[in-house]
Amino acid sequence: MESTSTAVIKLFLQVGQLFQTDNEIQTIIQIIFSLSFILYIFYAQRIQTMTMLRQVEGTLRKVKALRDEGRQVSIQTIKEIGKPEKDPTPGVERFMESFLITPTSMDPAGIVDKFEQLLNTREETFEAEVKALAPAASDSEIDTLENLLEAALALNVYYKVIRHYYLLGKKTMNIYVILQIHMVLPLIMREIEAYSAALLAFKQGMPIGDGVGALTAAKLMHGQQWRRIAKETVAAEGSFEGRKILVMKAEGPGGTVGKPGDAIRILLEEHKDEVKAIIMVDAAGKLEGEMNGEVAEGIGAAIGGTGVEKFRIEEAAKDFNVPLYAVAIKQDISAVVAPLEEELFEATDKAVEAVKRIVNEKTKEGETVIVAGIGNTVGIAQ
Amino acid sequence: MSKRSGGVEYSAFNISLITLLAIALIGVFSLFAIYQGFQSYNNREMEQAYYYMLIGIFGFATMGFMFFRSKTLVKNKLDLPKAEVLTTIECKKCGYKIVRKFERGDYIFKNDIACSKCDGMMTITRVHRKKKTEKELEKEFSNTWQS
């Protein structure tokens, strides 16, 4: 910006010098040039502020359209699946305005338990509300509808935050207020576009990019007898080259992530000293330039979200002294909640191979391994 | 879902009166500058003619920029992601395989679909989007840096 303006100034000076005052018209043009120049010196920042404000406004209109689309899709889908007796619009609108107050971290001891309790309450409230809105929906459909409404809620929050900064900027005409939203807007837009793709997936109950972990687990446990071991979480027992494999994932095909923290602890308690490794498979954000569907291996608890489940898993692994291995399937943020891409579907085969190799390398025959497929299992059974 | 091709329309900026006036003013000045340029050219004042022409063209370029920017914003339309999702259904018994568009109620490892070729049951083995075309991949230009 600075260099272009100096270049423009230089150009104008040169042009001005060439107009030797031969007649009046040339004088007028020279005056206009000098004037526009002085104006630019004094009002450059204001012009920039107004330009930025205009750009934010354009984006805001787009986000509003997406927010309205989210609400529309939610209401329409509830009507189609849930067959409610009365209009679900007020219920959906109330849902889109709901919020969660995170516990204070001033005294952080025990904050995970507090947070978990709040999240459980939220989950139960959401579930009950969706059940009331859509009485004809099955349990798995209710899970998916919950996801749909949460995507609509997220779009609403994005819209309201951008609108806040836009209006505040317009009120104060302060470049730094507007700059705050203007400079993060391209990154926020990527997230917003991802959520709008989620509407499409959750409306129909399609598998999403985040489901690659659950799909990997599903491929490992398909055809075996499975049982429910924690809320919305299932596990199956299989074997591979003399090792016992305990595979767990969220219970599909509804849209849920289950309770992997509880499930892993229960499996560890059931099999105590036999378990020699926990392998977690999850979707991971890729850096620009990395390939979509790249499979990488590492150490640690591969799980995103609020951090509560991660804490539970790490604690369980520590208590039973079992090493945690991670398999990550890399994907772009735009793919995470969008309908599953073919590259990612194929990547789950590579992830299955990676899991098998880790089992081979890290454990001996007769030992037990837990494989946890993390992620939203919408559109993926077991 | 892929039937919806229109996307979401939303209102955007209309060209304002002030912008129109500004464009008109620039237009008058540009025309005048070009006229002066021709006059200078006739008087064999080549250097002056050149600069007048430059100003005129610059003015018209500014006008065009202002006008088209406002215009493209007016007919803004939001392209919602259109994803063609395919479902693959296979019969384990006879190997019969169907690939069709995704329908609500499909999910991976759904296995209670009767086979139309034999008396076995079919299982949904794959649900995913169509692979991206080269063109789409090119658009995500980070692709060229993959190694």
Ligand SMILES: [Zn+2]
């Ligand atoms: Zn068959």
